[in-house]
Amino acid sequence: MSAEISVKICGLTAPEHVRAAVEAGARYIGFNFFPKSPRYAPIAQAAALASDVPVGVAKVALAVNFTDAQLDEIVAGVPLDMLQLHGAESPERVAEVKSRYGLPVIKAIGVAEAEDLAAIDLYSAVADQLLVDAKPPKNSELPGGNGLPFDWRLLAGRKYWRTPWMLSGGLNPDNVAEAIRMTGARQVDVASGVESAPGVKDPCLIRSFIEAAR
Numbered sequence: 265m266s267a268e269i270s271v272k273i274c275g276l277t278a279p280e281h282v283r284a285a286v287e288a289g290a291r292y293i294g295f296n297f298f299p300k301s302p303r304y305a306p307i308a309q310a311a312a313l314a315s316d317v318p319v320g321v322a323k324v325a326l327a328v329n330f331t332d333a334q335l336d337e338i339v340a341g342v343p344l345d346m347l348q349l350h351g352a353e354s355p356e357r358v359a360e361v362k363s364r365y366g367l368p369v370i371k372a373i374g375v376a377e378a379e380d381l382a383a384i385d386l387y388s389a390v391a392d393q394l395l396v397d398a399k400p401p402k403n404s405e406l407p408g409g410n411g412l413p414f415d416w417r418l419l420a421g422r423k424y425w426r427t428p429w430m431l432s433g434g435l436n437p438d439n440v441a442e443a444i445r446m447t448g449a450r451q452v453d454v455a456s457g458v459e460s461a462p463g464v465k466d467p468c469l470i471r472s473f474i475e476a477a478r
């Protein structure tokens with residue numbers, strides 16, 4: 265892996281998968297607190313998994329339009345390094361969450377067409393990182409984690425946004441190298457593309473994904 269490419273493996277629910285991701289060189293580990301997700305990890309489970317994550321690998325909590333009360337519980341129960349807001353949180357809400365918890369915030373931006381990229385400038389001012397993800401299909405229960413890519417050509421030549429960003433949406437071991445080449449992304453994030461069934465991570469696919477991003 266080029267030293268510059270960082271990988272986030274998201275939606276881990278088992279210790280052996282956390283170990284596989286860490287050993288393969290993941291830079292970020294995501295725990296998913298959205299109950300409708302097949303990758304949902306309750307607080308106690310995520311706390312146990314977090315204890316296996318070494319210093320230097322960022323533990324990220326994925327939240328979707330959560331209230332302060334919900335975030336309070338997560339932050340109190342799990343040792344975290346970052347929060348990922350993956351819903352319709354406004355820039356004001358992102359700023360509020362950042363200051364309430366004192367943790368860096370990753371804001372997900374759904375992209376389907378060129379006009380969706382305007383949100384990147386809007387959130388750049390308040391978020392620590394952006395996650396440029398595929399917009400979910402209409403009526404999808406999940407605002408992310410759908411295993412669907414967007415048209416990467418929309419990002420060609422855009423690698424110099426001032427806020428660090430990750431590419432996600434439908435990435436897998438077979439397409440991640442091409443996605444990096446086309447978009448100039450220096451960070452990538454994956455959930456379903458390293459699974460053998462919805463919510464079931466596959467250590468071999470995790471390793472292959474990270475190697476392919478190299």
Ligand SMILES: O=C(O)c1ccccc1N[C@@H]1O[C@H](COP(=O)(O)O)[C@@H](O)[C@H]1O
Nearest residue numbers: 274301408409410411433434454455456
């Ligand atoms: O993974 C989920 O189930 C999920 C649920 C709700 C919001 C976001 C979710 N996942 C995030 O979306 C990206 C892309 O997923 P995929 O690789 O296309 O399956 C994932 O990495 C998470 O950050």
